[in-house]
Amino acid sequence: MTAGIVYAQRRLKKVGIFCISPQRINICGQLNLICFDKTGTLTEDGLDLWGIQRVENARFLLPEEKVCSEMLVKSQFVACMATCHSLTKIEGVLSGDPLDLKMFEAIGWILEEATEEETALHNRIMPTVVRPPKQLLPESAPAGNQEMELFELPAVYEIGIVRQFPFSSALQRMCVVARVLGDRKMDAYMKGAPEVIAGLCKPETVPVDFEKVLEDYTKQGFRVIALAHRKLESKLTWHKVQNVGRDAIENNMDFMGLIIMQNKLKRETPAVLEDLHKANIRTVMVTGDNMLTAVSVARDCGMILPQDKVIIAEALPPKDGKVAKINWHYADTMTQNNDSSAIDPEAIPIKLVHDNLEDLQVTRYHFAMNGKSFSVILEHFQDLVPKLMLHGTVFALTMLGCAVTVQMIVALKRAHGGISLSELEASVASPFTSKTPSISCVPNLIREGRAALMTSFCVFKFMALYSIIQYFSVTLLYSILSNLGDFQFLFIDLAIILVVVFTMSLNPAWKELVAQRPPSGLISGALLFSVLSQIIISIGFQSLGAFNTTGSLDGNSSHLNDETNPDKHNIENYENTTVFFISSFQYLIVAIAFSKGKPFRQPCYKNYFFVVSVVMLYAFILFIMLHPVDSIDQVLQIVCVPYPWRITMLIIVLVNAFVSIAVEESLDWWGKCCLSWALNCRKKMPKAKYMYLAQELLVDPEWPPKPQTTTEAKALVKENGSCQIITIT
Numbered sequence: 001m002t003a004g005i006v007y008a009q010r011r012l013k014k015v016g017i018f019c020i021s022p023q024r025i026n027i028c029g030q031l032n033l034i035c036f037d038k039t040g041t042l043t044e045d046g047l048d049l050w051g052i053q054r055v056e057n058a059r060f061l062l063p064e065e066k067v068c069s070e071m072l073v074k075s076q077f078v079a080c081m082a083t084c085h086s087l088t089k090i091e092g093v094l095s096g097d098p099l100d101l102k103m104f105e106a107i108g109w110i111l112e113e114a115t116e117e118e119t120a121l122h123n124r125i126m127p128t129v130v131r132p133p134k135q136l137l138p139e140s141a142p143a144g145n146q147e148m149e150l151f152e153l154p155a156v157y158e159i160g161i162v163r164q165f166p167f168s169s170a171l172q173r174m175c176v177v178a179r180v181l182g183d184r185k186m187d188a189y190m191k192g193a194p195e196v197i198a199g200l201c202k203p204e205t206v207p208v209d210f211e212k213v214l215e216d217y218t219k220q221g222f223r224v225i226a227l228a229h230r231k232l233e234s235k236l237t238w239h240k241v242q243n244v245g246r247d248a249i250e251n252n253m254d255f256m257g258l259i260i261m262q263n264k265l266k267r268e269t270p271a272v273l274e275d276l277h278k279a280n281i282r283t284v285m286v287t288g289d290n291m292l293t294a295v296s297v298a299r300d301c302g303m304i305l306p307q308d309k310v311i312i313a314e315a316l317p318p319k320d321g322k323v324a325k326i327n328w329h330y331a332d333t334m335t336q337n338n339d340s341s342a343i344d345p346e347a348i349p350i351k352l353v354h355d356n357l358e359d360l361q362v363t364r365y366h367f368a369m370n371g372k373s374f375s376v377i378l379e380h381f382q383d384l385v386p387k388l389m390l391h392g393t394v395f396a397l398t399m400l401g402c403a404v405t406v407q408m409i410v411a412l413k414r415a416h417g418g419i420s421l422s423e424l425e426a427s428v429a430s431p432f433t434s435k436t437p438s439i440s441c442v443p444n445l446i447r448e449g450r451a452a453l454m455t456s457f458c459v460f461k462f463m464a465l466y467s468i469i470q471y472f473s474v475t476l477l478y479s480i481l482s483n484l485g486d487f488q489f490l491f492i493d494l495a496i497i498l499v500v501v502f503t504m505s506l507n508p509a510w511k512e513l514v515a516q517r518p519p520s521g522l523i524s525g526a527l528l529f530s531v532l533s534q535i536i537i538s539i540g541f542q543s544l545g546a547f548n549t550t551g552s553l554d555g556n557s558s559h560l561n562d563e564t565n566p567d568k569h570n571i572e573n574y575e576n577t578t579v580f581f582i583s584s585f586q587y588l589i590v591a592i593a594f595s596k597g598k599p600f601r602q603p604c605y606k607n608y609f610f611v612v613s614v615v616m617l618y619a620f621i622l623f624i625m626l627h628p629v630d631s632i633d634q635v636l637q638i639v640c641v642p643y644p645w646r647i648t649m650l651i652i653v654l655v656n657a658f659v660s661i662a663v664e665e666s667l668d669w670w671g672k673c674c675l676s677w678a679l680n681c682r683k684k685m686p687k688a689k690y691m692y693l694a695q696e697l698l699v700d701p702e703w704p705p706k707p708q709t710t711t712e713a714k715a716l717v718k719e720n721g722s723c724q725i726i727t728i729t
Contacts, residue, residue: 003505004455008448011508015444016435017419024431026456028417028449029600030520034276034442038287038294041421041439042269042301046098047223047261049106052077053213054257060207063260068108073132074157077256080189080227082109082130083161083178089113097167099225103259108133127160162186162238165246172196175250177232177241186241188230188249194258197226201255213258219331221296223261223289228253263293265301268440273302275443279513284393291370291396295331298366298394309365311704313388315376318713324380325712328705331368365704366393380713386693387703417445443513450600451509453518458594459501460522461531465590466497468535469542473583476546477576485571485637488580496584496617500591503610507601514599526667533663534593538586541656545582545649549574577638578649581625585653588614588621592657593664625649 005022012019019025036042051065054077064072072078085100094101094111104111112129158181167174173192180187190197194214198206207213217224230253236244276283283303287294291312298304310331318324367388369377374397377384420430421437434441470492477483484492519527592614597603605611624632628640641649697703705711 003502004452004459007455007505008452008509012432012445012448015441017441017445018433018435019431020433021431024417025445025449026453028445029451029453029518031281031417031446031449032517033282033284035284035286035415036439038285038289038297039263040437042285042297043263043265045437047102047263049102050222050260050262052257052259055205055207055255058205058207058255060209060213060257067106076187076189076229077227078107079159079178079180079187080191080229080256081107081259082132083159084174084176084189084191084227086164086166086174087111088128099261102261127162129158129160131156131158156181163241163244165249167192173200173250175246177249185234186232186236188232188253190228190230190250190253191225191259194224194226197228197253198255200250201228201253205253205255207255210255215292217258217260218290218292219296221263221293221300223263223293225259225261227256227259229256230254263297265297266438268438269301272439272443275513277302278515279446280515281446281513284395286395286397289396291368291394292331294394294396295368304366304393305364307364309704310394311365311367313367313369313373313377315369315373315381317376318380323713324376325710326373326377326381326384328707328709328711330707365391367391368394369396371395371397381711384711386690387697390690390693390697391704417449419445447509447511447513447600450518451507454596454600455505455507457519457522457527458596459505461527461534461594462501462504462591464531465534465538465594466587469538469583469586469590472539472542473579476542476579480570480573480575482570482573482576484576484580487636488576488638491636492584492587496587499613499617500587500610503607503613504591504595504604506609507595507597507604507607510598510600510602516599518600530594530664530667533667534590534660537656537660537663538590541652541659542579542582542586545578545652546575548648549578549645571637572639574639574641574645577641578645580636580638581621581649582652582656584621585618586656588617589653589657589660593660596664622650 002022005025008025009019009022012025039045049067051063052067053063054061054075067078067081081103085096085104087094087096087100087104089095089111094104109130109132112131159178160181161176161178163177165175171192173190173196175188175190178187178189179185190200194210198210214224230249232241232249273283285294285298285303295304295310295312299306304310312329312331314327314329316325316327369388369392374395377388417432418430419432419434419441421434421439421441432441432445474484592604595604595607595610597606624636624638626646628638633640
């Protein structure tokens with residue numbers, strides 16, 4: 001039964017998916033929930049500069065797309081972008097943080113670092129210098145033949161980075177001290193999280209609508225970075241700057257504006273999510289990014305459809321004697337991005353339990369929450385956790401530094417089918433690693449998992465029928481004091497069973513995902529009914545052939561007596577020959593009947609090795625049955641039966657094949673109808689707890705929570721974490 005897993009692993013390797021835990025392949029065939037990271041998984045790894053929005057006189061200007069221009073080349077805004085970074089040159093190539101690299105490339109400036117000779121010559125560390133390209137600087141030429149004094153000669157515009165305070169995850173900002181060539185005073189430039197930067201600036205320099213503008217950008221899925229500037233005092237010399245703390249620099253700044261970075265969706269993301277939704281596979285986003293940004297990306301990629309409601313759960317811990325509470329907010333449902341890559345909502349069917357539900361119940365809803373809220377809910381609202389998990393789609397669990405990598409590795413290892421899209425440290429713990437860094441590997445893995453699972457079921461059913469058919473053959477022959485010969489057993493086991501088992505497992509996966517999922521276990525109604533029906537058919541036709549042998553043939557010829565070569569074990573007789581031929585054909589018949597194709601595997605006729613093997617075995621057995629060969633008959637210990645009985649055996653085999661295949665094919669349709677009818681009559685409750693909870697929530701008038709309501713935890717929390725809903729008007 002492991003042959004299907006081995007072949008699936010080989011097919012996955014061909015499409016660039018490597019597996020270190022083969023037993024997980026079958027489990028992937030049962031997946032109904034996929035959790036995705038955002039950056040680098042649904043979206044591109046790097047960020048692209050979308051534009052800037054400068055601030056003048058505490059008011060936002062219109063957004064500007066082009067930063068590399070003559071008008072802005074000497075502005076403090078561009079100077080901050082040119083100096084406030086941690087870039088360096090390694091073998092002549094500019095290297096560093098991808099975000100800093102994108103910002104520096106956008107302005108088109110040039111970075112020069114001091115060489116070892118220059119550093120040794122001046123006996124001190126030479127500063128890194130940045131300057132714009134000459135074509136961006138305004139040209140200035142002397143008027144007429146008037147000679148210019150030395151101090152009037154046009155100087156090159158350069159900025160030296162004197163001191164750098166590196167980016168800190170805890171502080172969420174970085175700062176540099178720089179000096180323009182020729183200026184007496186130094187400048188301090190700072191960039192980082194907008195809320196942090198605004199808090200370190202003079203209040204009169206921060207626009208009044210700062211929070212609204214920032215929220216608009218994050219809702220559209222942009223990543224926003226704020227810039228600030230401050231002119232330092234003239235008493236701060238180069239030596240003093242080297243010893244001053246960053247707290248003395250990072251205060252009383254002037255707010256300069258925002259840099260808007262865009263994290264584009266990967267080209268494959270919308271189509272893959274559409275395929276998963278059509279297959280009734282739920283998708284969830286778990287990210288360390290801003291929650292509103294994550295919600296926007298979820299809408300853009302089709303994880304949340306435009307008509308779906310998004311409910312933001314804002315949980316607050318107990319404070320000042322007040323109990324913990326959850327504020328429920330409904331996010332805007334209006335689409336923010338009309339990009340052509342968005343999924344057409346009409347192309348994705350929404351699965352409804354009842355057709356006569358009211359609009360409020362029909363509308364799909366999704367919960368979104370950040371890491372702090374999730375922690376409060378886990379601690380104070382345990383009874384709400386299953387309800388939120390059932391419809392939770394966006395979890396912005398903000399983590400910093402190595403915590404992201406650690407949590408990622410733990411999640412990949414604990415998941416039923418973790419997939420790493422990189423070959424770095426995460427791939428060591430992940431059962432699967434994709435060579436292609438996109439989520440297009442997810443449908444491939446699920447399809448191969450379903451195909452491997454169905455192959456395991458097919459092989460199990462075939463081996464079960466093989467055992468029963470052979471057991472009944474031996475039982476029939478024992479009844480007449482006979483048995484199968486040694487070479488007959490050997491031919492059945494090696495030439496038929498071994499070849500069929502390994503070739504019937506080669507069926508490739510079906511080309512697309514379907515909403516139907518394969519059975520989750522061997523003990524299922526459809527599988528058992530299939531096996532039992534084939535057992536009855538095989539026993540019936542084998543009995544028909546064996547019991548009619550004596551009546552159809554001459555009574556004295558049923559058991560051959562050869563005085564020169566006596567058969568001590570009574571093997572060479574008509575009953576033995578009849579049972580051997582019919583059972584040999586039955587092994588091939590059930591192999592074909594069980595080699596199902598759509599919707600999880602390709603049709604068996606596309607499995608060329610299986611087709612060739614079965615045709616050759618059919619041809620060989622049919623040939624030695626209709627045209628006996630003495631040498632083969634002696635080896636297999638079979639006898640030459642009369643020609644009419646050979647034709648009779650052929651008719652029995654053909655009818656057996658027709659009945660077996662017809663019954664197996666009809667089970668796919670009749671089995672579903674009978675199963676659905678039985679479930680409707682019995683009104684059986686679902687076994688899975690989440691399905692039972694989903695049915696309860698459908699008729700719960702208090703769920704989902706209404707907009708602008710608050711759920712408060714009771715002061716005396718019971719074991720089940722009970723809570724109450726209070727509506728605030």
